[in-house]
Amino acid sequence: MLQDMVKAYRHASGHGQSLQASCKRCAEPTIVLQEIVKASRGRFGTVKLCTEKSTGRLLAVKIVPYTEETKESTLLEYHILKKLHHTNVVQLHAAFLSPQDLALILELCEGRELLRCLSTGPQYCHLLINETCIVFIRGRFGTVKLCTEKSTGRLLAVKIVPYTEETKESTLLEYHILKKLHHTNVVQLHAAFLSPQDLALILELCEGRELLRCLSTGQSYSELEVRDYLWQILSAVEFLHGKQILHLDLRSENTVVTEHKLLKILDFGNAQLYCPDKVTSPQRYTDYVETMAPELLEGQGAIPPTDIWAVGVTAFVMLSADYPFSPDCGPELEKEIKKGLIKFSHCYAGLSGGAVRFLQSALWSNPWGRPSASDCLKMPWLQEAGLATLQQLPVYFPSAKLRSFLRQRAAKTKAAGSSRS
Incomplete structure (x- = not known):
């Protein structure tokens, strides 16, 4: 079909005539297709090889479907290309039009993406x-x-x-x-x-499981394991805040536990550089209300304590298999978060005093009342976890409840994705 197109229509020579007018003159074309060696298919057409008849030089031909509905947008590419003469822009050599296709004869640019x-x-x-x-x-x-x-x-x-x-x-x-x-x-x-x-x-390829899924794999997990993972998270947060960086998405989904129980924090797509004189807009961080800090809901912007709140929410989930607030979204949930109405009754029985004190401080509604990451790491409860030297009998929690939480979270995420699409 393309051979017939080239024989039937002449190149628009650019002497002030439109492509359609030029194509009505059926003189012998200067460029013809020889054997097709290679083709690639793009979003807007198919690209093949052609040969300049007089010299044997290889060129590229882009074949774009031409219909009554698409002719305006199809011809626009031709009209733009014929104006372009620049070292870093592909050059147009000729163009042929048939009732079904537009063929753009282009400079052959050989190389790699x-x-x-x-x-x-x-x-x-x-x-x-x-x-x-x-x-x-x-x-x-x-x-x-x-x-x-x-x-x-x-x-x-x-x-x-x-x-x-x-x-x-x-x-x-x-x-x-x-x-x-x-x-x-x-x-x-x-x-x-x-x-x-x-x-x-x-x-770096971090192979392993998300933090909560890692804890849920066995029959049970201990408070000591929770403290060890929190110590690793807070160690990373202390480092980030020392570099004036806010992560702003410290959910369990953005962590991976690799071999030897090494935790890695991933996904810095939400991260921001912190400047005390500049308010970081909260509009970007409204995807997950359950983990949003009160200051974001109040429209005050993100600050270092915002990350501490997120760590506190993750800690609460590990120590309860539930969110600190009502699971229902909407105005009531936002009110509970703003007031700091934490449901400590959801926590597992037998939690140590150190665990409760950490949750109370990290989930303090006033951001400036929360401890820094460095202050958290100095708490005796977390120092014992980091050094793994605790002598008292460990407290264990059933993994089945955490697995149920993960199933509910997955269903909710899927439903939210469907509603957005």
């Missing part, structure tokens, strides 16, 4: 993004796939975040924050590549 070029260049030659990546996480801020370290075969994670004119500032902020972070309990950034459409963050 930017990300793949960077991944094999001298600076990043140790990294190679898999040609057939396996998607294993789709989050709010991007898609996470697997990639391989070329020299060793070591698996890493690549987080691909959409990059647009509107989102570029917030997208690049995650990169600028991650490159500052070097801590045992924080996911490590290995490299980053930028294309016009995406930012690719090459990250």
Whole structure:
């Protein structure tokens, strides 16, 4: 069909005539298709190879469907391309129109996509993004796939975040924050590549289970285990706050417990640089009301104690298999959070005094009444957990209740996703 198109329609020469008018003149074309060697299919058409008849030079032909409904948008690409003459922009050589298709004859640009070029260049030659990546996480801020370290075969994670004119500032902020972070309990950034459409963050692959799922795997778990994981979280938060960084999404879903019970904090898509003179807008952090601090609901913005509240909520869930407040969303839930009406009756029986005191302080409604991460780590209850030297008999909690909580949470998340779509 394309051979017939090229024979029937002539290139619009650009002497002030429209493409349609030029195409009515059926003289011998200067460019014809020879043997098709390769084709790729994009969103707006199919790209193949063609040959310049007089010289044998290879060019690319982009074939775009042309219908009555799409002709205006289809011809717009031609009208734009014929105006462009720049070193860094693909050049248009000719165009042919048939009743079914528009064929754009373009400069053949041989090479690699930017990300793949960077991944094999001298600076990043140790990294190679898999040609057939396996998607294993789709989050709010991007898609996470697997990639391989070329020299060793070591698996890493690549987080691909959409990059647009509107989102570029917030997208690049995650990169600028991650490159500052070097801590045992924080996911490590290995490299980053930028294309016009995406930012690719090459990250340490943290294999394991989410914190709550890790605790729920056996018959029971102990208060000592909870304290040890909280000590690791707070150690990371102390480090982040020392760098003037707020995570602002310290839910259990953003943690992974790897081998040897090492906890890692993931997903810095919500993270912000903290400046005491600048209010961080709370509008970005309203996805999960159950874990939102009172100051965010009041519209006061995020501050370091906001992260402490989130840690307190996670601690409460581990020590009760329930949220600190009513599970029902809506105005009543927000009122309870703002007033700090914590339902301590939901906690497991037998909790130590240290555990209760930690929850009371971390979930204090006035943010400036909450302890800092450094102050939390100095509490005797958490010092004993970090050093694992507690001598009293451990208190155990049934994992079945936590598994039930996780099922309810998953159902609620699925229902919320369906309502948004």
